[in-house]
Amino acid sequence: MNLFIRSVLLAGLCQVAVSPAPAQPKISKDNIAFIKYAGFPDAHSTWDDIGYSKRFDKVVVGVTNHIDKVMLYDYEVTTGKMTNHGSLADLGHLRPFQWQAKIHSKIIEGKDGYMYFSTDGGESREEYLMEHPAGYSGGLFMKWHPGTNDFVNLGLGMQYESVKDMDIDPVSGKLFGVSYPQVHFLVYDPAKNKLKDLGRLGSSHVPRVLFTDWWGNCYYVDWRQRLVKYQTAQDTLLFARESLPAFAGTPGGKIVTGITAYAKDQKNNVIYLITYGAKIVAFYPQKDGIGRVEDLGGVADSGSKVEPWGPYVPNLNIGDNGKLYYFVGGHGNFLVENKTVLMEFDPKARKHTIIYEYPVNQLSEATGSDTKDKFGNLYFAGRRELDANDHSEPFLIKFNPGKKVSK
Numbered sequence: 001m002n003l004f005i006r007s008v009l010l011a012g013l014c015q016v017a018v019s020p021a022p023a024q025p026k027i028s029k030d031n032i033a034f035i036k037y038a039g040f041p042d043a044h045s046t047w048d049d050i051g052y053s054k055r056f057d058k059v060v061v062g063v064t065n066h067i068d069k070v071m072l073y074d075y076e077v078t079t080g081k082m083t084n085h086g087s088l089a090d091l092g093h094l095r096p097f098q099w100q101a102k103i104h105s106k107i108i109e110g111k112d113g114y115m116y117f118s119t120d121g122g123e124s125r126e127e128y129l130m131e132h133p134a135g136y137s138g139g140l141f142m143k144w145h146p147g148t149n150d151f152v153n154l155g156l157g158m159q160y161e162s163v164k165d166m167d168i169d170p171v172s173g174k175l176f177g178v179s180y181p182q183v184h185f186l187v188y189d190p191a192k193n194k195l196k197d198l199g200r201l202g203s204s205h206v207p208r209v210l211f212t213d214w215w216g217n218c219y220y221v222d223w224r225q226r227l228v229k230y231q232t233a234q235d236t237l238l239f240a241r242e243s244l245p246a247f248a249g250t251p252g253g254k255i256v257t258g259i260t261a262y263a264k265d266q267k268n269n270v271i272y273l274i275t276y277g278a279k280i281v282a283f284y285p286q287k288d289g290i291g292r293v294e295d296l297g298g299v300a301d302s303g304s305k306v307e308p309w310g311p312y313v314p315n316l317n318i319g320d321n322g323k324l325y326y327f328v329g330g331h332g333n334f335l336v337e338n339k340t341v342l343m344e345f346d347p348k349a350r351k352h353t354i355i356y357e358y359p360v361n362q363l364s365e366a367t368g369s370d371t372k373d374k375f376g377n378l379y380f381a382g383r384r385e386l387d388a389n390d391h392s393e394p395f396l397i398k399f400n401p402g403k404k405v406s407k
Contacts, residue, residue, distance in 0.1 A: 027355050030404040032342075034363075034382065035396040037063050039084040040071045046381035046394045047122070048165070048208065048314065050368040051107030053115060056146040059371065059379050060115050062088075062103035063394055067123060070102055074146055075396055077373045080407055082396070088119065088142070091151040097137050101126070104208065105166040106369060110173060114143040114152075118163035118177055126162065127181065139163035141175055141188055157186055158197065165209050169216035169232050176218040176230060180206045185220060185237075187230065198237060201228055207258025207276065208314070209369065213285035214266055225257045227283075229290055238290060245295035246277040261316035263324060263370045272324055272347065274299060274313045280324070280345060299328060299343065300335050301352050311335045314367045317378040319401045322347070325355075325378060330365030340364060344401070360385040366397060376400055 049062035101122030126136035183202030312333035329340030
């Protein structure tokens, strides 16, 4: 081969070998959209009550006036159409004494195509009147079908108690719930119409989120903030030996923790958790036994100006890139004063990146766990502050870290 040609070819190969990887697209305002709910002028908020129907490619959300009306919406992923399906009171044929202030649970798809959720008292008539005739009668398990619009009231969880969160075993169809304010763990089998109360797991603090693994086992925390696993096959509770990771708190002990959000990565057998104590935790479930827990540190860099346990994060999603995304802020707890920030966390590098900051009049809080469509779009239930008197406006948040999104 001609020496000159050979030299040119070798030079070209060297250039190819050292060519840098293409830069990742920068995340901008085009990657996120705020989508309004129509037909509910007195809408106030959304509270974790969001989920995705894989069968029908719809995001389902419960929107409340935070007093006595809850409206059910769905957002069609492929068309961008938002539909108001009416109030729970009308859909469920509720009588006046069965009023519900909100859905606080996640909205989760069952193997039958229905979206399952539970209801909540959500205001002072629940907490202070209790069994009084004008008080709260109790939270309900419900299901709604995105294809047929069929709605079924599955019945009461516990008298005078909310069902603050629920999940479903995709194999058996059993529903799991936690009550408020007494923290009872409930197991309901719709096929047999059989409800079991497994007793109190907590004390005065009621962590709002429970979750399931790939085998249909359910997890919550007890009053010591240890993971508690309901083993579906054995119909038993299994308690972890150690409490979930927490920052050192006030003198004399650890701060109260428990789970505020989760996101599942089944491919890598890990479920990421965020705690009330502002910790990010990697949980590696096992079919038998509890599984390993790894402390990934705080939801923000340790050098932030706030105390490490200060930020409140009731939301979490995982992108197709393997990174975690969440909004920090809400209930008066902020990383940046009077601003809600969108955070990216790389669990491998343990690196935090603030992507965007929103004044509270644009975004004051976001909730929801693990709501992701087949296109890699991540969804949160958001709201913005309208004034200092707790008036707010809710909206759906659609976000994709890898590409632009449309409403």
